[in-house]
Amino acid sequence: MLNAQPEPLQLFLLQTCVLSRLSGSLCDAVTGRQDSTEWLELVERSGFFLEALDSTGAWYRYHALFADVMRVEAARRLRDEVLRGLSARASRWYEDHAMPVEAIEAALSAQEIERAACLIERLNERAYFSEYHTMRRWLEQLPEPVLRAHPMLCFLFALARFFSEDTKGSFWRIEPVENLLQMAEKGWRKQEDLSLVGILYAFRATFTIVHGFVAPAVIYARQALQLLPPYEHSDRQPGEWTEWRCGCLIALGMEAMQAGSFGIAHQHLLEAYILSLNNEDRVFTRVIGRLLADVCIELGELHQAASYYQQMLAEVPWPDERGEGIFRVQSACGLIRLSYEWNQLDQAEQQAREVSSYRYRGDFPYGEEDSRMKVELLRLLLLHVRGEMAEVQAALSALFVRLQATPHTLPLIPDALLWQARLQISDGDLVAAERTLGMLARSEKELSPLQQQTLCLLQVRLHLAQGEAEAALPLLEQLLASAQQRKHIIRVLEIQALIALAYAALKQGHEARQQLYEVLLQARSEGFLRLFLDEGELLAALLRSLLPSLTEKPLRAFAQRILHAFTTSFPTSAASRNGEASLLLEPLSAQEQRVLTLLVAGRSNPEIAETLIVSVNTVKGHVKNLYRKLNVTNRIEAAEAARRFQLA
Numbered sequence: 001m002l003n004a005q006p007e008p009l010q011l012f013l014l015q016t017c018v019l020s021r022l023s024g025s026l027c028d029a030v031t032g033r034q035d036s037t038e039w040l041e042l043v044e045r046s047g048f049f050l051e052a053l054d055s056t057g058a059w060y061r062y063h064a065l066f067a068d069v070m071r072v073e074a075a076r077r078l079r080d081e082v083l084r085g086l087s088a089r090a091s092r093w094y095e096d097h098a099m100p101v102e103a104i105e106a107a108l109s110a111q112e113i114e115r116a117a118c119l120i121e122r123l124n125e126r127a128y129f130s131e132y133h134t135m136r137r138w139l140e141q142l143p144e145p146v147l148r149a150h151p152m153l154c155f156l157f158a159l160a161r162f163f164s165e166d167t168k169g170s171f172w173r174i175e176p177v178e179n180l181l182q183m184a185e186k187g188w189r190k191q192e193d194l195s196l197v198g199i200l201y202a203f204r205a206t207f208t209i210v211h212g213f214v215a216p217a218v219i220y221a222r223q224a225l226q227l228l229p230p231y232e233h234s235d236r237q238p239g240e241w242t243e244w245r246c247g248c249l250i251a252l253g254m255e256a257m258q259a260g261s262f263g264i265a266h267q268h269l270l271e272a273y274i275l276s277l278n279n280e281d282r283v284f285t286r287v288i289g290r291l292l293a294d295v296c297i298e299l300g301e302l303h304q305a306a307s308y309y310q311q312m313l314a315e316v317p318w319p320d321e322r323g324e325g326i327f328r329v330q331s332a333c334g335l336i337r338l339s340y341e342w343n344q345l346d347q348a349e350q351q352a353r354e355v356s357s358y359r360y361r362g363d364f365p366y367g368e369e370d371s372r373m374k375v376e377l378l379r380l381l382l383l384h385v386r387g388e389m390a391e392v393q394a395a396l397s398a399l400f401v402r403l404q405a406t407p408h409t410l411p412l413i414p415d416a417l418l419w420q421a422r423l424q425i426s427d428g429d430l431v432a433a434e435r436t437l438g439m440l441a442r443s444e445k446e447l448s449p450l451q452q453q454t455l456c457l458l459q460v461r462l463h464l465a466q467g468e469a470e471a472a473l474p475l476l477e478q479l480l481a482s483a484q485q486r487k488h489i490i491r492v493l494e495i496q497a498l499i500a501l502a503y504a505a506l507k508q509g510h511e512a513r514q515q516l517y518e519v520l521l522q523a524r525s526e527g528f529l530r531l532f533l534d535e536g537e538l539l540a541a542l543l544r545s546l547l548p549s550l551t552e553k554p555l556r557a558f559a560q561r562i563l564h565a566f567t568t569s570f571p572t573s574a575a576s577r578n579g580e581a582s583l584l585l586e587p588l589s590a591q592e593q594r595v596l597t598l599l600v601a602g603r604s605n606p607e608i609a610e611t612l613i614v615s616v617n618t619v620k621g622h623v624k625n626l627y628r629k630l631n632v633t634n635r636i637e638a639a640e641a642a643r644r645f646q647l648a
Contacts, residue, residue: 001048002073012039013048014077017070018086018109020102021053022060029093030086084110095119100126101134108141117142117150124156128240136160147180151187154180155200162207174207198227199244206247209254212370212411218255221248246272246284253291260450262298263487269295286312286327293334300489302338302526309334326368329355333374343529343565345382352379369409373399377419384423396420414440414451421458425465426534433462453482457495464498469505476502493519493531497539504542513546520550524558532562540566544587564631567645588629588647595622596647600639 002010015031016022024037033039040060044050049063062070074083091106100123107116120138123129139147139157147154158177165176174181181200188196205220225248228241249272256265269292276284293308312331332355339348355375376399380392399416403409417440424433440447440455447455457479463472476499483491496519503512516539523531532539543559550556588596591612598608605623609616627633630641641647 002070005046009039009042009046012036013043013070014074015086017062017067017074018083019090020061020105022050022062023058026090026093030089086110088112091115091119104138108138113142113146117146117153120156121150121152124152132160132162132164136164148183148187151184151191151193152196154184154187155196155203158184159203173211174204194227195229198224198229199240200224202228202244202248205251206244209247209251214251214254214258217251221251224248242275242278243284246276246288249275250284250288250291253288253295257291257295257298258448258450259486260453260483260488260491261486262295262489265295266292266299266487282315286315290327290330290334293331297334297337298488298490300493300522300526300528302341302528305334306338309338325358326371329358329371329375333371333378336375336378340378340381341530342527343533345385348378349382352382369403370412373403373412373416377416381419384426389427392423414443414447418451418454418458422461425458425461426536428465430462430465433458433465437462453479453491457491461498464502464505467505469502473499473502473506489522490531493523493528497531497535500542501535501538504538509545512542513549516542516546517550520546520555520559524555529562529565533565537566560631567631588626592622592626592629593647595619596626596638596642599623599626599635600642 002013005013012027012031012033016027016036019026019030022040024040027036027040028034040050041057044052044060049066050060051063053059053061061067087106087110091103091110091112094100094103094106100119104116104119104123107119116138120135129135135156139153139160142153147157158180161177161180162174181204185197185200188194188200201220201224205217205224208220209217224244228245228248249268253265253268253272256262256268269288273285273288273292276282276288279285289308289312293305293312296302296305296308309331313328313335316325316328316331332351336348336351336355339345339351352375356379376395380395383395384392396416400413403413403416417436421433421436421440424430424436437455437459441459444452444455456475460472460475460479463469463475476495480492480495480499483489483495496515500512500515500519503509503515519531532543540563543563547556547559547563550559594612595608598611603611605616605619609619612619626638630638630645632638632641
């Protein structure tokens with residue numbers, strides 16, 4: 001077909017087959033003709049597999065197979081330098097007509113490497129180009145000397161490789177592109193462009209923290225924040241500047257969380273959260289929002305934490321369509337923890353079942369294992385509250401086997417051991433608890449500061465459980481001062497409750513009640529319940545002794561609510577299962593016990609008065625006291641409570 005055409009038409013076809021799209025003006029620039037529009041119309045009428053791309057006839061393209069065959073023929077008939085010249089002229093036409101991607105492709109075909117490099121840099125300056133596979137293909141064609149002369153291209157090449165790699169087993173790893181990052185940094189430092197060095201360090205910080213490597217990420221983040229310009233002085237794209245700064249603030253926030261400094265963590269993360277709201281892509285917002293919620297729990301701001309978690313769940317698609325389900329699971333874990341603290345145990349169990357059924361896509365390996373463990377520990381906590389000790393022990397053993405199976409899950413073992421030690425102390429298995437804490441103490445240097453603080457508190461709990469309150473008290477005072485300084489409020493409340501129990505064990509009732517009063521004051525507004533319930537009957541007895549002195553109605557109602565929860569929540573020990581009567585708001589007097597027995601038998605007030613030889617008004621007073629102590633409002637509820645507590 002080609003040979004049958006006039007030679008001028010053959011030449012036109014061979015010269016223009018290098019173009020992915022054709023227009024009269026473009027073909028004029030490439031061929032040097034002035035009548036390409038007429039030739040294109042002729043080619044279309046001749047049936048040379050040319051089709052119009054719009055209704056005006058301004059743009060055409062050859063069928064892909066026909067173009068491939070023509071390019072082979074052009075390579076055979078025309079010299080290489082001629083073909084490169086055609087591509088070079090096309091590239092300049094594309095550049096003049098604001099078609100940068102096509103200009104780059106043509107410049108590379110023309111082997112105008114330096115010009116292609118400059119075009120790629122200009123493209124990056126004008127807009128954020130996120131087609132990483134295309135960018136990688138371009139930059140792989142540039143020799144190393146050209147890359148070294150253009151540090152921005154080294155950085156773009158690192159990004160392109162980073163985001164286009166096959167991530168199986170090597171999700172977003174910095175190491176494979178470190179040589180390119182070093183070339184970029186060396187070039188920028190030579191050019192004294194330190195703001196770009198700041199972006200490079202922010203990149204390192206962001207994608208080091210993804211893998212849970214907090215310490216190196218923080219080093220990069222601090223270096224980046226020293227070099228990044230303020231927002232109003234940044235000549236980078238605002239969205240890109242926001243992302244890099246957010247990544248640095250996340251690293252600093254997580255460092256503070258690991259140190260137990262939750263006031264500082266909240267400061268960094270809140271700044272990052274506000275910044276992230278300026279971006280259309282809300283991935284950073286979801287990451288930071290979940291971290292902020294975790295921090296709010298530690299600050300004792302339970303309702304604010306719930307608000308963040310609910311917002312994250314509303315924004316993350318379900319089922320997971322973008323590989324972001326890990327954020328949903330992490331938020332769900334936080335809500336389970338809140339449900340547990342508010343003693344909404346049925347709701348917590350339902351939430352745990354739902355999140356346990358989720359199947360991860362594996363996009364966030366480190367976070368995935370961490371979340372799996374949190375879900376499992378929360379599930380076991382609920383089983384423990386129900387008294388399912390054997391199942392908890394079996395599941396814990398299986399969990400430790402799984403965590404020891406791969407290197408990247410080994411760092412999660414200390415948290416599981418700390419959790420196990422707390423349960424062992426709660427169950428009275430002090431020998432096992434001492435053994436677990438000993439294992440942790442031997443590797444204390446490998447623990448984060450927060451883990452070390454938790455270990456110290458568990459060791460103090462062990463002292464208390466062993467009857468060594470006098471030794472525990474000064475240690476608790478030290479831990480309290482440290483937690484208050486770091487604004488670890490949930491830990492402050494826990495320590496104050498333990499101080500109250502230590503004073504009670506030392507028969508210092510006034511000091512014990514004063515400490516417990518302080519805890520009630522701080523815990524009431526956020527509705528803490530398991531904080532008290534998990535300390536068991538000793539705290540219930542102390543709270544009962546404090547109750548008569550509580551004159552503020554809201555605080556008294558809160559104390560009564562806690563004591564009532566002691567009577568209705570799942571049993572936490574054999575002692576509680578066998579001693580429900582001891583969990584009354586206040587113990588019954590002998591006469592009140594007699595009145596309750598007759599009331600349950602269905603006697604009226606006059607009949608009770610006649611039997612006990614007292615006035616009806618006296619009986620009414622006893623009944624009023626019974627209603628208050630049983631936390632009921634009528635005879636039916638009183639009879640039910642009496643049967644539950646085995647009082648009648």
